[in-house]
Amino acid sequence: MLEAIILTLELAITVTILLLIIGTPIAWWLARSKSWWKEVVGTLVSLPLVLPPTVLGFYLLLALGPNSMLGRSIAAVVGHTLPFTFAGLVVASIIYSLPFMVQPVRNAFEAIGDRPLEVASTLRASPLDCFFSVVLPLARPGLITGTILSFAHTVGEFGVVLMIGGNIPGETKVLSIAIYDYVETLEWNKAHFLAGGMLVFSFLVIFSTTTIEKRLRRRMQ
Amino acid sequence: MTGTHLPYNFHNDQSDVISARFKGPQGSFKLDAAFTLPAAGITALFGPSGCGKTSVLRCIAGLNAMKEGFFSLKGGIWQDQSRFLPAHKRPVGYVFQEASLFPHLSVKQNLVYGQKRSQPLSPSDTARLDQDDVIELLGIGPLLQRSPNKLSGGERQRVAIGRALLSCPSILLMDEPMAALDRFSKNEILPYLERLHDELKIPILYVSHDISEVERLADQMVLMQQGTVKAAGPLQSLLSNPDLSLARMPDAASVLGGTLSAMDDAFGISTIMVSGRPFYVPGVKGPIGHPIRLRIEASDVALSRHMPEGSSSILNTPSVTIETIQPFGDHMANIFLTLGEDLDRQTLIARISNKSLHALDLRTGDRLQAMIKSVSMVR
Numbered sequence: 181m182l183e184a185i186i187l188t189l190e191l192a193i194t195v196t197i198l199l200l201i202i203g204t205p206i207a208w209w210l211a212r213s214k215s216w217w218k219e220v221v222g223t224l225v226s227l228p229l230v231l232p233p234t235v236l237g238f239y240l241l242l243a244l245g246p247n248s249m250l251g252r253s254i255a256a257v258v259g260h261t262l263p264f265t266f267a268g269l270v271v272a273s274i275i276y277s278l279p280f281m282v283q284p285v286r287n288a289f290e291a292i293g294d295r296p297l298e299v300a301s302t303l304r305a306s307p308l309d310c311f312f313s314v315v316l317p318l319a320r321p322g323l324i325t326g327t328i329l330s331f332a333h334t335v336g337e338f339g340v341v342l343m344i345g346g347n348i349p350g351e352t353k354v355l356s357i358a359i360y361d362y363v364e365t366l367e368w369n370k371a372h373f374l375a376g377g378m379l380v381f382s383f384l385v386i387f388s389t390t391t392i393e394k395r396l397r398r399r400m401q
Numbered sequence: 402m403t404g405t406h407l408p409y410n411f412h413n414d415q416s417d418v419i420s421a422r423f424k425g426p427q428g429s430f431k432l433d434a435a436f437t438l439p440a441a442g443i444t445a446l447f448g449p450s451g452c453g454k455t456s457v458l459r460c461i462a463g464l465n466a467m468k469e470g471f472f473s474l475k476g477g478i479w480q481d482q483s484r485f486l487p488a489h490k491r492p493v494g495y496v497f498q499e500a501s502l503f504p505h506l507s508v509k510q511n512l513v514y515g516q517k518r519s520q521p522l523s524p525s526d527t528a529r530l531d532q533d534d535v536i537e538l539l540g541i542g543p544l545l546q547r548s549p550n551k552l553s554g555g556e557r558q559r560v561a562i563g564r565a566l567l568s569c570p571s572i573l574l575m576d577e578p579m580a581a582l583d584r585f586s587k588n589e590i591l592p593y594l595e596r597l598h599d600e601l602k603i604p605i606l607y608v609s610h611d612i613s614e615v616e617r618l619a620d621q622m623v624l625m626q627q628g629t630v631k632a633a634g635p636l637q638s639l640l641s642n643p644d645l646s647l648a649r650m651p652d653a654a655s656v657l658g659g660t661l662s663a664m665d666d667a668f669g670i671s672t673i674m675v676s677g678r679p680f681y682v683p684g685v686k687g688p689i690g691h692p693i694r695l696r697i698e699a700s701d702v703a704l705s706r707h708m709p710e711g712s713s714s715i716l717n718t719p720s721v722t723i724e725t726i727q728p729f730g731d732h733m734a735n736i737f738l739t740l741g742e743d744l745d746r747q748t749l750i751a752r753i754s755n756k757s758l759h760a761l762d763l764r765t766g767d768r769l770q771a772m773i774k775s776v777s778m779v780r
Contacts, residue, residue: 295501298464301488302495303515303568310489313514317505399548 181370183350184358191266191354192334195273196281199330200323202274203281207326208311210282211289222286226279233276237343240272244344262344269345269352273334280329288322289315321396325389332385336378416476419444419572419604423460425467427628432456432467434625436633440475440572440604442620445636447609453628454608455498458574461606462495463488474572474604492519494565496575500557502549508560509545512536515568530601535563538600539593555586559593566601573597573605579614594618595780612647616640616656616696617779641737641748643725648699648735648750655750656779657695657740661687670716671778676741681716682776694780699735701774702751706761708770717773721749723765726758734758738771749773 210222228236244262245251255261262268292315300310316323338356345352347361355374362371422435432453438444446454459465461472463479463486472479479486494515502511512532536542539559549557558578565573578594579587597605598618609615615622615636623633624645631646632639637656640647647653659675664685673680673693680695687693708718721738729735729752736751736758749771763769 295497296503298488299495299497299501299503300514301464302462302491302493303564304489304518305514306489309518314503314505318503320505 181358181374184353184355184374187266187350187353188335188355191269191273192331194270195277195334196327196331198270198274199277199281200327203278203326203330204285204323206278207282207285208289208315210286225282228276229279233337233339234343236276237272237340240275240340240344244268244271264344264346264348264352266351269341269354272340272344273337276337276340277330277333280333281326284322284325284329285319286322288319288325291322292318321393324392324396328385328389332382335381415473417441418473418475419606420471420473421457421461422469422471423457423467424469427453427456427465427467430628432460432628434628434630436623436630438621438623438633443598443605443607443618444621444623445607445609445615445619446623446625447612447615447619448625448631450610452625454610454625455576456628457623457625458495458576458606458608461491461572462493462574463491464495477571492569492571494562494568494570494573496558496561496565496573496578498577499581500549500552500554500561502552502557502560502564504549506549507545508541508547508549508552511549511560512541512545512564512567515564519569530566532567535566538566538596539563553586554582555589558582558586558590562593562597570603572603573601575605575607577608577610580611591617612650612652612654613779616654617694637747641750643727643735643737648727648737649729652698653735653750653752654696654698655748657697657747657749659693659695661689661691661693663689673778675719676745676747678719678741680719680776682778684778693778696777696779697749697773698775699750699752701776702738702749703772703774704736704738704751704753704757704761704763705770705772708772713772715772715774717776718770719749719773721769721771723763723767723769724748726763726765728755732756736763738769740771 206225210218241263242248243250244254246255246261251261258267262271296314296318297310300314305313336356338360341352341354341357347353347357355378359371359374362374417440418437419440420437424433425431430453434453434457446457448454456465460467460470466485471481478484479491503514506514516532530538536545539562541556541559541563544552544556544560549560552560562578579590582590595618607618619636621634622636622639624631624639624647632642637658639645641655642648657675659673659680661671662674662679663672665672669685670681670683671685673682673695675695682695719740721740723736724739725737727735727737732755733752734755736753738749738751740747740749751771
């Protein structure tokens with residue numbers, strides 16, 4: 181049971197950090213670009229919000245498996261295919277949780293508007309300098325929300341994991357799979373313990389997100 | 402002077418002028434503005450809302466890029482057909498219309514944001530004010546540790562001006578810095594703007610649609626209308642130019658330059674020499690010898706053929722000569738009057754009824770007595 185908890189945390193932390201790195205530039209582009217196909221990209225990013233996780237998992241399994249070009253090229257580089265490995269779970273979770281990072285961060289970027297960027301440029305800040313010294317600090321509520329939501333969402337995912345990760349203890353057997361297993365094997369006490377823990381965890385996530393956001397917003401206004 | 406073909410190399414020596422020419426679509430209208438003016442003092446960009454004043458300022462700062470654009474300041478070219486200096490490489494200080502302090506930084510951090518990122522290009526061409534000077538000049542010492550959201554509108558704008566000054570600008574651009582302020586905050590900030598004028602060595606471009614602000618602050622004016630420059634030059638000559646719309650404003654006024662020569666404390670009256678003639682004005686401002694700017698509204702000036710000294714309660718009755726008579730509306734006329742002799746001449750505008758015009762049989766060249774009911778010291 182401890183193994184599943186640790187594995188889940190490891191997965192969620194890795195995915196959240198990678199999402200901050202990948203999702204922030206995507207959100208910035210979506211917030212600032214005037215390109216007509218930005219909404220196409222925006223929709224693609226948001227797809228995991230409505231797609232059944234099993235559908236997403238199914239396609240990822242095909243894409244990353246040994247029968248696809250992508251899967252074979254990855255195998256050629258790292259020595260094995262990604263499905264049913266921890267790395268495979270990370271890739272799948274990043275795609276699955278991407279909208280939970282990109283949406284709030286994009287909204288935060290859009291709320292900043294043009295003016296602070298113009299002000300920074302008249303004060304000799306290059307665009308990159310401005311991004312780090314003005315944009316990111318001003319978007320902090322959105323970044324925090326995105327981080328918490330991505331983390332929580334990764335902790336709670338089930339369908340995608342089952343499709344692409346399977347149920348390998350220490351490698352892909354995360355919390356939600358473990359609960360499912362305990363129920364299947366009628367180990368109700370253990371299932372209760374994990375499920376109850378998740379309930380408390382989820383409550384705390386939503387509660388802290390709203391309070392932090394509120395406090396930050398009040399300080400900025 | 403029209404916007405289309407003003408040669409921006411009109412002056413042989415470019416080393417002391419601002420030269421600007423911007424042409425291209427801009428939102429709902431076409432901007433086609435050009436002017437060349439001495440790079441000194443406060444230049445007001447004046448015109449009705451939506452005439453392109455702010456666009457010109459944004460073009461100068463590099464925030465807007467026009468299809469055709471040219472800008473040079475004291476011989477340094479910032480943009481022409483082949484180059485375009487990006488905004489963050491232009492040595493401007495920009496004060497936006499609304500308070501634009503960074504909310505995530507303290508007042509102090511806001512102030513040094515630009516300072517940390519700028520090196521003076523050539524010390525003589527930039528506002529070389531250190532932090533203490535700026536804090537003292539704008540009276541923002543007590544605010545330093547506060548957060549911008551704890552400041553009043555006027556305080557925020559003073560901090561924004563200070564922040565712009567500390568970025569070592571070669572020119573200060575102000576986009577209606579008082580438009581978003583209430584009258585109380587305006588009166589609080591105006592004296593600071595006047596101090597800037599006196600103490601800064603860099604030129605200031607000041608966008609305004611409020612003529613009283615312009616009359617008070619500006620040395621030169623760029624008059625804009627529907628994206629083009631109607632005229633550019635010294636404030637006084639534009640205000641008193643019969644060919645421009647300024648004299649046809651309901652509250653048209655003349656601005657006269659003078660020197661404070663005496664103060665009568667008993668009556669609270671200052672004597673100001675204007676074109677060799679004393680003007681008596683209520684109020685006391687500045688030391689003897691101080692330059693003073695007087696504003697006289699056209700409708701406060703009456704004319705008389707014969708005016709014996711001491712026969713009226715009106716203090717100021719200078720002799721004037723009629724320069725131009727221009728109809729104003731159906732029943733009124735603007736009379737442009739010359740005050741003083743030869744080189745030391747200034748223009749005064751009187752607005753009178755057509756009935757008086759006919760009764761007195763006024764003609765160009767007539768010598769008369771002006772009776773000025775009210776004079777205010779604006780600077």
